[in-house]
Ligand SMILES: CC(=O)N[C@H]1[C@@H](OP(=O)(O)OP(=O)(O)OC[C@H]2O[C@@H](n3ccc(=O)[nH]c3=O)[C@H](O)[C@@H]2O)O[C@H](CO)[C@@H](O)[C@@H]1O[C@H](C)C(=O)N[C@@H](C)C(=O)N[C@H](CCC(=O)O)C(=O)O
Ligand SMILES: Nc1ncnc2c1ncn2[C@@H]1O[C@H](COP(=O)(O)OP(=O)(O)OP(=O)(O)O)[C@@H](O)[C@H]1O
Ligand SMILES: N[C@H](CCC[C@H](N)C(=O)O)C(=O)O
C-alpha cells in the first residue's frame with residue numbers, strides 16, 4: 393500500500409511516497425518494506441531504534457512531530473500512537489460489522505464473554521477478544537494482553553471479519569485506552585462496569601485512570617451511539633457524565649438502571665433468581681451462576697446486545713444458559729466432605745472483597761482463601777488485599793502469584809503486614825494442597841488471583857501452572 397493512502401488526520405508525510413508492505417512498532421520485527429512506528433514507551437524511546445529499523449529494511453518511519461530527519465521518509469504526528477492505530481486500521485480495513493468494547497476495573501472479561509455467548513445464542517457469528525484470549529467459531533487462542541497492540545488488533549479484526557464473524561466483543565483495558573490500542577475500531581456500542589483500585593503503578597492518579605477509561609466514550613465512539621453503563625457503582629455518575637458530554641445515547645442497567653432495571657434478586661448457592669424491568673415489562677431471570685457481581689456483568693452484556701439490535705426475549709433466553717468466563721468464580725469441584733472449591737481471578741482489592749462476600753452466605757463453616765499478589769505491579773494493593781482477606785475470610789493462606797522480577801518473600805511480607813493470622817506458604821501448589829487438606833464439611837475454598845492463567849511468571853520465565861489443574865487434583869485426592 394502507498395504511504396499516502398495510509399495517511400490519516402493529524403499526520404503529515406515528510407519525504408517520498410513509498411510502498412509499505414507491513415507495519416510494526418518493534419524494530420526487532422521490521423522486515424523489508426516495513427513502516428516502523430517509533431513510539432515513546434514506559435521503558436525506552438522507540439526513536440532510538442530508528443537506525444536499527446532502517447538497517448533491517450524499514451522504508452518509512454512514523455514518529456513524533458519533532459523527530460530529526462533520517463534516511464527514509466517520516467510520517468510526523470503529535471500523537472504517534474493514535475496515528476499508528478488509525479494507519480493500522482487502514483492497512484487492515486475489514487472489521488466485524490458490530491464491534492463492542494467494555495471497560496471498567498472488574499468484569500470486562502465476563503461481560504465480553506457473556507456478550508459473545510448472547511450473540512451466539514441469537515444466531516450470530518460472534519467472537520471475543522480479551523484477557524482469556526480470542527474466541528470465535530472454530531477458534532480458541534489463549535491470551536496474553538487484555539487489549540492487544542493496535543497492529544495485532546487490526547490484523548485480527550480483519551481476519552475475523554474475513555472468516556465471517558459479524559459480531560465481536562472486546563475488552564478495553566485502561567492501558568489499552570491510554571496507549572491508543574483501540575483507536576480506529578469502529579464501535580457500535582461501549583460498556584462500563586465499575587471503577588476501583590487498579591494499575592496505580594501505571595496511572596499517576598485515580599483521575600488519570602478514570603480519564604483513560606473515559607477515552608472509550610469521549611474519543612472512540614461517535615456521537616449518538618449507545619453507551620451501556622452499570623448504574624450502581626460509585627463511579628457510575630462520572631461515567632454517565634462523560635458519556636453524555638460526548639453526546640452518546642446513555643442507557644443504564646442495574647438497580648438504578650433506566651434501560652434494564654434490576655427489581656429483585658434472590659441469591660442461591662449456584663444460581664440467582666432476578667426480576668428485571670425492561671421497557672415497563674417484568675421479566676424473570678434464573679442466572680446459572682453465583683455472585684451478584686456476575687448479575688451486574690450479565691446486565692451490562694444484555695444491555696449491549698439489546699442496544700445493538702438483538703431481540704430482548706432472545707437475549708433473556710440466552711442469559712438463562714450463560715456460562716461463566718474461565719477462572720471467574722469457577723466451581724472446580726467439591727472435596728470428599730462436600731466442601732466446594734472455586735478458582736477466581738480476583739487480583740485487586742474490590743474483586744477480592746466481592747468474591748469473599750459472594751461466597752460467605754453459603755459457608756456454614758470456614759471460608760478459606762489462598763492468594764498472593766503479582767510482582768512488578770502496584771505494591772500499594774498488597775496490604776489492602778491482606779486486610780480484606782483478614783476481615784472477610786476465616787483462614788487465609790498467603791502464597792505467590794506471578795512474582796515476576798520481585799523477591800517473592802517480600803511481596804508476601806507486604807500482604808502479611810495486614811493479615812497477621814495468615815499462614816504463609818510460598819509454593820502455590822503446596823498452598824492449594826494445604827488449603828484443601830484443611831477443608832471440613834460446610835467450608836468453602838477460593839483460590840484467588842490467577843483465574844484462567846496457565847503459567848506462573850517467575851523472573852522473566854513462564855513456568856506451566858494452572859490453579860484449575862492443581863485444585864482439581866487436590867480435590868480428587870480427597871474423594
Ligand atoms: C506498560 C505497558 O503497558 N507496556 C506496553 C507498551 O510497551 P511500551 O511501549 O511501554 O514498551 P517499551 O519497552 O518502553 O518500548 C517502547 C517502544 O520501543 C520499541 N522497541 C523496544 C525495544 C527494541 O529493541 N526495539 C523497539 O522497537 C517497543 O516495541 C515499543 O514500541 O506497549 C506494548 C505494545 O502494545 C505492550 O506490549 C506493553 O505491554 C506490556 C508487555 C505489559 O505487560 N502490559 C500490561 C501491564 C498491560 O498492558 N496490561 C493491560 C491491562 C490488564 C488488565 O487489567 O486486564 C492489558 O491490556 O493487558
Ligand atoms: N462487576 C464486578 N464487580 C466487582 N468484581 C467483579 C465484577 N466482575 C468480576 N469481578 C471480580 O473480578 C475478577 C475478574 O473478573 P473479569 O475477568 O471479568 O474482570 P476484568 O475487568 O476483565 O479483569 P482484568 O482487568 O484483570 O482482566 C473476577 O474473578 C471477580 O473476582
Ligand atoms: N492483566 C493483569 C493481570 C494480573 C494477574 C495477576 N495474576 C498478577 O500477575 O498480578 C496485569 O498484567 O496486571
Ligand SMILES: [Mg+2]
Pocket residue numbers: 500501522523524538563
Ligand atoms: Mg479482563
